[in-house]
Amino acid sequence: MVQKILLSFMLALSLGISAVQAQTIPTPKEHFGFNIGDDYHLATYTQTEAYFKKLAASDRTKLTDIGLTEEGRHQFMMIVSSPENLKKLDTYKSISQKLARAEGITEEQARALSAEGKAIVWIDGGLHATETVGTHQLIETAYQLVTRKDPETLKILDNVVILMTHANPDGQEIVSNWYMRNPTPEKRTLDNLPRLYQKYVGHDNNRDFFIMNMKESQNIGRQLFVEWMPQIMYNHHQRGPAGSVLAGPPYRDPFNYVFDPLMITGIDALGAAMINRLNAENKPGFTRLGGSVFSTWYNGGLRTTTHFHNMIGLLTEIIGNPTPEDVPLVPNRLIPNGNTPFPVTPQKWHFKQSIDYSVSLNYATLNYAARHADELLYNIYRMGKNSIERGSKDYWTLSPKRIDAITQAYQTDQKKATSGAAASPDQYGLLPRGGGMPVKYFDTIMKAPVLRDPRGFIITANQPDFPTAVKFVNALIKTGIQIQVATADFAVAGKKYPAGSYIVKTDQAFRPHVIDMFEPQDHPNDFQYPGGPPVRPYDAAGWTLAYQMGVQFDRVLDGFDGPFKKLPYGELQSPKGHLDGSAVAGYVLGARANNSFIAVNDLLKSGVEVYRLPNGAGDKSGVEAGSFFVPSSAKAKALLDKSINDLGLDVTGLAKKPTTSMIKVAPMRIALWDTYGGSMPSGWVRWLMEQYHFPMQLIYAQDIDAGDLKKKYDVIVFVTRAIPGLGNAGLGRGGDGEFAGGREPKAEELPSEYRPWLGRITADKSIPQLKKFMEAGGNVVTIGSSTNLAYHLGLPVKNALVEMTASGQERPLPAEKYYIPGSILQVDLDSTQQATWGMPSKTDVYFDASPVFKIAPDAIAKGQVKPLAWFSTAKPLRSGWAWGQSYLQDGVSAFMAPVGSGKLLAFGPEITFRAQAQGTFKLLFNQLYGLK
Template sequence: MPSSRQVVLVWLLLAGFVLPCAGADVPSPEAHLGYRPGADFHLAAWPAVVDYFREVDEASDRVLVRNLGESTEGRPYIVAVVSSSETIKDLPKYQQFQRRLSHPGLTATTETPDPVAESKPVVVITCSIHSTETASTLMAMELLHELASKDDPATRAILDSTILLLVPSANPDGVDKVAHWYERSKGHPWEGSGLPELYHKYAGHDTNRDWFMLNLKETRLLTQLLYQEWMPTILYDVHQMGSRGARLFVPPFYDPINPNLDARIHQSIFMIGAHMAGDLAAAGKQGVLTNAMYDNWWNGGNRTTPQRHNIVAVLTEAASVRMASPIFLERGDLSGGSRGFRDHAPTVNFVDPWPGGWWRLRDIVDYELICARSILTLAASYRQTFQTNLQAMARNATRKGENEPPFAWVVPRNQRDPGTASELVRILHASGIEVRRATQPFQADGVSYEAGAWILPAAQPYRSHLKDMMERQVYPSRFTAGGVPETPYDVAGWTLPLQMGVQVSAVGTRFSADSEPLERIELIQGQRSGESAPKYFALGNQANDDFVVVNALLDAGVIVKVNEASGHLSFPADAQAEAVLSRVLPTVSSQLIGHANDPSPKLSRELRRGRIGVYQPWDSSMDEGWTRLVLEKFRIPYTTLHNAEIRAGGLKERIETLVIASIEPRTLSQGYSEGQTEPKYVGGLGPEGAAALRAFVEAGGTLVCLENSCDYAITEFALPVVNVLKGVKSSRFYAPGSIVRVTRTGTSSLTRGVSSELSAYFDHSLAFDVPENVQRPGKVGLRYAGKNLLESGWLLGPEVIQGKAALVEFNIGPGRVVLFGFPPQHRGQPHGTFRLLFNSFYREEDPSGQPPK
């Protein structure tokens, strides 16, 4: 549907009005802001950015600004479509060309124009996904003005031969948070630093780690634009890095490369990087680094996930300033020290080092503006090459899926957690993956599947992404010259079915099945079965959604019992329960069974869930943010507690469970130091906080520690347990972001509803030795597998943790401390271990008055 502005333009033309020249009356960013973008000590808040983009939209027929939706905290998420005025008037035609290029199997007639000949490369530029990397939003304002107002040959070539989708920030909330904090910080020792909150409500820096999981609203909005609406040719993600290395990194990337990517992606990245580097050199810009630090292995970033969708996606990383405050660096302050960049001397990938001096926000804007125009100029000059490659990659992916195993992946509906299975399929579908539903029972690889099973055919244009999500990663062992493991960029393994605990079968032989394509994935809805007029209901207590039902029941005062033998839950089918079920059951996947009698008259205990607190340090923690997101997703209420609220004591009067996310012990105890932030945010828990936590547990509270915070609890509570990885060198044991197998040990309320074996995410995590012959022995709920430990990624020295404890609880009086050696809620991805965290919020009480479990 055309926008109202497009309709107005058509009306004006039909009425005989002459549109003004594009450059006339286009406001400059400097006139709008009152300073030039990149000026020292100036950042633009998000409303000023949005207002400027809309002003340019009104003034120029080359620009059309769209609001894609709202950010997490309700700010507009905008994109500017920029091209020639003729193209802007006919955007649906060019969208259709992109669709046909990216999905060549779509029906075409002999009269249909050749999309390669008629289309224009669609280039997406995304800015400031990391909001303390402040320059690119300002660069976007200047780029928009240049393209909307200039008529020089270089600008005309870009407008006539490309379509730009310019996203001034992929995290609008963060732009505001950082701009306002920077104003507060100016003139203080912490100027340009010390932000006491995440610059995204949940993810902070991990906004750029969500591109296959789609937990965040911002990710979902851009994903819709990329894979459902525009199917672009090229994506440029603009970033900043530390201050003391190169002035700018441009592609190509460092080894290793992901084997699922088409060779055209890698070669096109070389081409783009070389063009950027050449344009930067021509402009006299020094300190440009290539082929270092950033590899092309992992999936989940705003440049890496699009590459699996046949989009040539790149990033640049500029040296940072202190938000908008300039810095001065002597030559001796500059260093290398990372993969492919060992020192600050001239090399083949670092030909012209920057000599030092003042480095300003405007310098970053200049470098990034050169790169943005460079990529647009290249796309215009090699229009047909890029568009031909887009079509060829899609055809090649489909052909491989037709001729090479696996030919498909099948996701049965009958799962331990059917809601999570449907969520996995929904995520893939939202990422552009074709999903089919079996309309009849069928067989594949000799296995029988019921009607309703989801089929994910490999023969589709986005096969690279599907394969990369479903298969197990085997990261190549890489070491430095000194024998130390070479650190991958981000993670080594991410296999989605393993993380989510979903049964999926790869089909290695050709098969046939009656099926239908799905336009949308309907999440499995809760159902009732069994007695038509039950006296009791039973809940399997295996699905994550079951916690939504249980919490609603407990909040309504319904007595819920757990069977100690089976782990199943039961509750009376009375009016109170019915009121809850009629409201909640349609929104979840839980399956209820009605019974004429109490299904657990014996061996049962009452389930209790007290008030939950989540500790939030002022030295902000992304893991804490993800913890909040997961709790909110499953409607688990909590209260956020800061240092002062814990140091004040009396915690047991306010909460029953306190969760401390994966936070380093030093940060927990000390927090920000004097001069690093505003005085009211200085400090950590300190001795008073540690004493308050001990008093809380001794009064009957539950302290849940995730990953790194376990070391803090071990010390402060003098727990008889040893983190066997503490102080171990990486040459002996190394596991960078991988998936490992864990096994259930004995019976524990912490492992209710989980299978005997499950997958856990392990990222420089912990493993425990738990002595048995001590006064307060810990109860082990999970151990790392004794053999076949690694499931996806890279693991050096598995024998160091094989058989060691992964989940332990210690009873201290009526209270307890729970230690998770791994992060069960990591980035909102491992749905298969969410249940373990949720279980820790509940106590099981014997109705006869026995102490809680």
């Protein structure tokens, strides 16, 4: 009897506590003053943070601060699950880690852990802050998960740990304040945001996740790849294809060839659950597969990087904004097909509809995870185990170039045998009458021993820019890759390596990501139809990070071992610098190391003299052209000691002053072009200038048009899309994208502080001022399409990528003949010139439909134009897709031209691309010093 009374008391107490807790959780309307999804209303991040702290009062939540943003705000991840699960979070996190890494776990142990664990599901919102559905669906979903008591929600909470993460707090604050600034709701607009919604990179914050330069990326990456390793991650975006409500999984081909098939079919399964739920709820307009542009080829996005970690990464792109809009009439979307089984009809669309769709999609994902928790946990283990097995034996990754080689070998043999034309296989490799090829072509070509995937990679510690190599290693570490370091000298395959070298083996769970960061991407030739235009990749076609960063490494095809120590997961590395030699006269810093420029800028700021050595240091071997020389002094020694320690620089002490010529380095007054609304390429350069301690000022079109530039600046940097084109000679119209709303805002429509940012570079006003600037001794650096400036100036250069029409007119090569989306190509360099000091004679560059030039020989002979980099072969492709690449041969990709007392530097490739292309940073940095 006493026991029954006690149980009744405990139950009443429990219900009372639950009731009190429920009363402490306000509805969104009670907190924000409006319902989530109400037309003409957006919540700021300040309001959202306060609301999430109120939701944290629930026993279903745990609010976690995952780090600071670039603007210093706190970035939160709310963990939602049942009260019982929250008490055992460490256990479920540990299970998730063990299964994802699949190290030393047997099949039986994996099954047992899968049964014990809970599915981990990531749901984020707001990465692209102008896509306002993302942050607001996160708020509404969190509220519903915290307060609903229906059987489905309770089942989800019992079986799933949900990681609800705000992806861009700064952006929500900027965008919501901009929208809500107008007191009249009907006049509110997202158009013409004055600056990027991420401090430096705006929309490119979703292209940062394999290098993680931005703080927000680092915060998110640590949770995804080191801490939690969710089996499912759901990344909310906008905008759906016209005539549909949203685009979602599964996605169109191609998918990356390094993926485990279970990841792809896992996306298929979740996609089916999502579209089925919407159909059951009579919510039409879900488009998938070839109905949208989204694929699973690219690495580097928040969703896509998870694919290379065996996680089922989901993306939806939905319509909807706080200002009502229309679903347009797109006739070819109205007939049901496999892409869009349930079309939506034209109608007025409200913000609340998009929120409701998003909550349904979240619940579909969570319901699937709750029903299949053990399967999801086991499958991520199975994918990791498959990766370990592939990296432990001879394995060949399939790719289009291998298939082409098989076809070519077969046709060559057939021609020899028949002394005529061979029968051509169809797209499936079948011969007429359905016959296949002999298997020997697979065995001898596809499985050629030399074409095996590597068992690992060695990053030697004695390369010229080891600190940048360590930055590459840290990028791998931040994405959860297992790294080993040599504790002593060792040898592999007859080659010796020093202690401190890094080893990255491929027998690990996240092998797809390892392969993707070191090996070239082989994008297929993808055309709308034979002989037709190419199908543009969703983002880049090739991006191999080791190539972009100029890292020297060796591929090892056979198993190997040595005096290697495994580093703890997530433990970032710092290079160790050294001072070699006796520094009686001074010190030398190599020009090959990017970090040398940080040290030099710190020295210059402190008033220490620095010189460059155009011809090296005479009798001192290993001192290359362009190296920096710092005369001995107590201040110089103190600053260099700090650089050796903090930057990992190797500094050489000289007993006597170099006998070769020296040129004194002078800091320059640097201007960097930007524009109203913000330029992402400019933002990346601004960020890297801050990282490398170059002082700079932003400059806008109005500043340029006002003239007298040489009084204020010594060098002006124009990133791509700043300078407009000039007929067929140039690329693009200039300006960084379109203004939202289709027009540049009028000054009177804007707060006064933003008005000086308006305007574009124009041929009639801006170009004459830039010409005067150079004639007066100023230098202009142009990157990408901004090399159009050369045509405006009338320099003796031409577009190399043209053809003659039947009427004798030049036109740009059509895409059916020549097409190179974002890929990595190799160029030759004249590394003896001041502009290219510190560069090797060949280097990899990021090329995205970049300009290529033809220079008349007499212009070179007369010194009117000096080539800096060029394509010496017909096959410069290193990674990605380069259709018609033979047109590049002998084309010039970078040059210098004197203009009056100044000069123009033109770099066609994207030498600062997304702060990933660290191997070509020096092509910018060299231009930012005055030499006397």
